[in-house]
Amino acid sequence: MIAAFIHRAVMQGIPLLFGSTGEIITEKAGHLNLGIPGIMYVGGISGVIGAFFYEQSLNGAPLNGFLAVMIPLLSSLLGSLLMGLIYSFLTVTLRANQNVTGLALTTFGVGVGNFFGGSLIKLVDTDMPSITLTKTSAFFSKTLPFADELGWFGEVFLSYSFLAYAAIIIALISSYVLKKTRVGLNIRAIGENPATADAAGINVERYKYLSTCIGSMIAGLGGLYYVMDYATGIWSNDGFGDRGWLAIALVIFAVWRPNISIIGSILFGALFIVHNYIENLSMSDQELFKMAPYVVTLIVLIAISMRDKKENQPPASLGISYFREDR
Amino acid sequence: MSNEVKHREPLFHIAKRSSIVWWKAWLVRLGAIVLAFFFSAVLTVLLTGENPLDVFSSLIKGAIGTNRRIWVLFQNTAMLLCVALAVTPAFKMKFWNIGAEGQALIGAMATAACMIKLTGVLPAPLLILAMFVASVVSGAVWAVIPALFKAKWNTNETLFTLMMNYIAIQIVSYFSGEWAVPKGSGKIGIINGDTMEGWLPVIGGKNYLLNILVVAAITVGMYIYLKYSKHGYEIAVVGESQNTARYIGINVKKVIIRTMIISGALCGVAGFLLVAGTDHTVTRDTIAGRGFTAIMVSWLAKFNPLYMVLTSLLIVFMERGAIQISTSCGLNNSFSEIITGIIIFFIIGCEFFLNYQIKFREKEGK
Numbered sequence: 267m268i269a270a271f272i273h274r275a276v277m278q279g280i281p282l283l284f285g286s287t288g289e290i291i292t293e294k295a296g297h298l299n300l301g302i303p304g305i306m307y308v309g310g311i312s313g314v315i316g317a318f319f320y321e322q323s324l325n326g327a328p329l330n331g332f333l334a335v336m337i338p339l340l341s342s343l344l345g346s347l348l349m350g351l352i353y354s355f356l357t358v359t360l361r362a363n364q365n366v367t368g369l370a371l372t373t374f375g376v377g378v379g380n381f382f383g384g385s386l387i388k389l390v391d392t393d394m395p396s397i398t399l400t401k402t403s404a405f406f407s408k409t410l411p412f413a414d415e416l417g418w419f420g421e422v423f424l425s426y427s428f429l430a431y432a433a434i435i436i437a438l439i440s441s442y443v444l445k446k447t448r449v450g451l452n453i454r455a456i457g458e459n460p461a462t463a464d465a466a467g468i469n470v471e472r473y474k475y476l477s478t479c480i481g482s483m484i485a486g487l488g489g490l491y492y493v494m495d496y497a498t499g500i501w502s503n504d505g506f507g508d509r510g511w512l513a514i515a516l517v518i519f520a521v522w523r524p525n526i527s528i529i530g531s532i533l534f535g536a537l538f539i540v541h542n543y544i545e546n547l548s549m550s551d552q553e554l555f556k557m558a559p560y561v562v563t564l565i566v567l568i569a570i571s572m573r574d575k576k577e578n579q580p581p582a583s584l585g586i587s588y589f590r591e592d593r
Numbered sequence: 594m595s596n597e598v599k600h601r602e603p604l605f606h607i608a609k610r611s612s613i614v615w616w617k618a619w620l621v622r623l624g625a626i627v628l629a630f631f632f633s634a635v636l637t638v639l640l641t642g643e644n645p646l647d648v649f650s651s652l653i654k655g656a657i658g659t660n661r662r663i664w665v666l667f668q669n670t671a672m673l674l675c676v677a678l679a680v681t682p683a684f685k686m687k688f689w690n691i692g693a694e695g696q697a698l699i700g701a702m703a704t705a706a707c708m709i710k711l712t713g714v715l716p717a718p719l720l721i722l723a724m725f726v727a728s729v730v731s732g733a734v735w736a737v738i739p740a741l742f743k744a745k746w747n748t749n750e751t752l753f754t755l756m757m758n759y760i761a762i763q764i765v766s767y768f769s770g771e772w773a774v775p776k777g778s779g780k781i782g783i784i785n786g787d788t789m790e791g792w793l794p795v796i797g798g799k800n801y802l803l804n805i806l807v808v809a810a811i812t813v814g815m816y817i818y819l820k821y822s823k824h825g826y827e828i829a830v831v832g833e834s835q836n837t838a839r840y841i842g843i844n845v846k847k848v849i850i851r852t853m854i855i856s857g858a859l860c861g862v863a864g865f866l867l868v869a870g871t872d873h874t875v876t877r878d879t880i881a882g883r884g885f886t887a888i889m890v891s892w893l894a895k896f897n898p899l900y901m902v903l904t905s906l907l908i909v910f911m912e913r914g915a916i917q918i919s920t921s922c923g924l925n926n927s928f929s930e931i932i933t934g935i936i937i938f939f940i941i942g943c944e945f946f947l948n949y950q951i952k953f954r955e956k957e958g959k
Contacts, residue, residue, distance in 0.1 A: 360945035366892045374934025377927045384925030550770025557763035571748035
């Protein structure tokens with residue numbers, strides 16, 4: 267029972283982990299990307315589109331395992347990269363307001379996701395009743411061997427698909443890169459004070475583009491994981507829900523550290539589903555429980571601002587566009 | 594190293610403009626909108642394979658095709674405008690309140706709560722008054738909480754207000770379950786559908802006219818408030834530079850808190866109008882993303898309430914039109930969100946050309 271609960275919590279947490287890792291990388295370079303929810307939708311739907319056309323092209327023939335994973339994966343990365351490019355072109359090159367751009371990107375991205383999710387079948391004229399990519403999903407949700415044989419240990423640690431492990435590895439690598447390497451130092455310097463970084467000879471624009479686009483691609487994988495593994499390849503409009511915003515909340519909860527985000531995402535996942543495990547909860551009380559992740563985030567946000575410890579603050583120039591001649 | 598290479602001036606460099614003639618600025622904006630239209634048209638034609646002229650005509654038809662559609666257009670514009678006006682003072686102060694969604698929703702919830710609990714307790718006019726007061730107060734409370742933390746501990750307001758949205762949404766979901774009619778449906782349903790108690794009166798036989806008039810009054814009021822009042826001046830100074838504001842003796846904390854109370858109260862009014870004047874019920878989707886769209890509307894209009902009439906009309910017009918396109922082509926309604934996104938991208942992008950100018954390298958040897 268507890269093992270099953272942890273298993274479900276991790277499944278819920280993985281999309282959030284992808285989203286928050288991506289957002290942390292972006293925010294560390296000083297860009298508050300409120301487009302993450304939209305980017306995650308686009309990451310999901312791009313993967314769906316790729317898988318859909320691949321399955322269509324085979325006309326029912328069995329799927330090649332390698333292609334069945336690579337095509338959705340690459341199309342998902344491409345979709346979210348494009349979203350990242352739109353955002354960074356507008357905010358870095360054209361120095362547009364980050365909040366407005368991000369919100370527009372979310373409107374756009376959620377629209378793209380729901381539009382293609384709802385219209386793909388109509389656009390290509392097939393006889394499928396809805397988008398069900400169970401065959402592709404089977405490849406995405408393959409678990410490690412021996413997961414079933416090792417009892418609770420297998421269920422808690424081994425029962426996830428490769429994307430889930432990828433999420434944790436990516437978070438650990440990001441944490442390492444941001445904290446220990448020259449590239450990470452440069453990114454953090456830009457997020458704290460771009461003018462100083464510029465004076466030190468760091469190419470501010472290039473790093474901002476880089477961190478935003480890589481961040482978007484990582485976040486987009488969260489959408490892909492959600493639809494291919496969690497939702498077993500069935501796209502439903504608005505099914506992804508508010509997880510994108512929850513991912514942004516998780517960034518604060520993890521005080522801008524991807525490695526804390528791993529624990530945080532599982533905790534958020536647990537908070538998200540805990541109402542299913544408490545007996546005799548009425549429907550409305552369940553809704554109160556769903557408030558928990560947001561309330562916890564608020565408490566963390568307030569606590570870090572009250573304690574005012576330097577290393578726990580948001581990047582100092584978060585949300586402010588940089589223009590060299592403004593100094 | 595490449596020291597011996599002669600330093601060449603880059604092809605162009607970017608400089609800040611000091612000012613731009615107003616008609617040039619509007620020409621650039623108009624150009625951006627035309628480009629956005631063109632781009633959306635190409636996209637629509639690619640996706641639907643329809644004749645572009647047909648697409649265009651169904652856009653117009655969808656927005657203003659029938660009498661009813663025109664009223665819906667105005668009603669939606671008014672509601673979006675109301676939220677946009679609400680967020681404007683805060684934004685002008687550079688307080689990034691992205692919690693309008695939650696503030697309006699909690700106002701809507703308070704209105705609905707009064708309708709449900711006080712019907713029969715209070716006579717009709719008093720009931721409406723109670724609903725109004727409740728919505729204004731709850732909206733203001735929802736907005737002042739982040740403002741207090743911002744003023745006291747400099748807590749990041751963008752993230753704070755964002756979280757408050759979802760808390761409000763969950764509260765509404767909770768009460769939708771508690772007060773569901775019929776029980777277990779998870780929906781409050783139309784409140785007082787038979788007696789119409791607590792519904793805003795229909796004036797001139799037009800359903801939404803009162804809403805529109807109220808928002809028109811708020812628009813003018815906000816314009817005067819921001820432009821001619823002492824408060825408006827203080828907001829502008831705090832927005833430009835908090836240090837300057839402190840230097841000339843403005844109490845920045847007080848201005849932040851006061852402005853957020855106004856901002857939240859107006860969001861509450863939007864919630865009140867949506868429940869009492871339009872929907873007569875409340876769901877977690879009552880505000881329908883207006884809290885976020887409003888930020889774009891306000892920003893696109895450069896925080897000028899009068900321009901906001903135009904920007905909100907533009908957004909709603911496109912939204913309604915795109916919905917019609919998607920219905921007539923059998924496509925998904927979300928098409929309108931894509932179009933809205935594209936238009937905003939273009940307008941955001943064009944701001945660059947208003948604030949900066951690109952200076953090309955002068956010919957060599959001069």
